[in-house]
Amino acid sequence: MTVLVELERVLYIEDEPDIRLVAEIALRQVGRLDVVTCASGEEGLSLLNDFMPQLIILDVMMPGMDGPQILGKLRQLSAFKDTPVVFITAKVQPDEVEQFKKLGAADVISKPFNPMTLADDVRAIWARCYG
């Protein structure tokens, strides 16, 4: 399968600081991706036009705007209405995965994620979207 556009820029929105750090190590150092992490939906939305992420990872449960609410905001923005969004959540059930996909998520990654394979998992989702 040929991927026409290589994945380079990923935005990860997650309220837990330690998980953000692990994700940075996993995506930036292991996966060699250009990663920006932030703690809230408000912050993430404010960064979109500067960073122009190609793919966005959203924690599902966060204070303030949760993952699905952020996805809803993204889909109202013409520049990001088609940007692949991946939800990340703990112990997700198959029916919940389907529910998230119906909302427009490209896929769902479950916590705990493996730091050594997270970037590969994200690239695989990207390839399914654009391969």
Next chain:
Amino acid sequence: MYGQSGPDAMGSDELSNNQSVDDQLAELQKEYIANLNERVQPVVVLWQKYIASNYAADVLSDVYRGVHAIAGTSSILNISPIDTLSNRAQIQIQSVMQAEEFDAAAVEGIGVIINEMIRVASSGEVNAPPINLNG
């Protein structure tokens, strides 16, 4: 503060570029264990608030969110005792949230688990195996 990671966590930029990935993860794990009591205390405060509120559902949602945060981080950092307890707490809280009638025994069960979480967190005896880098 994008790209940074909050006041209570070590900034990734501060982590030496020369450190291997597993060294960095081990350092994060060690720091999390060292501050475990501080991580669990907010849940205890929320739990006390829930009791004082005469079991208000919205406060229990806050307790759930706090426990969920601990569950997520402790699972990724392989802090098994807290991971197990916080998952048990989540299940117990969900059962109370979804129950049609107030279940005093189930509520008491949440308190027992939270007490055990704080006991473990403050024991100074939490050990964790290295984060499994092979999946």
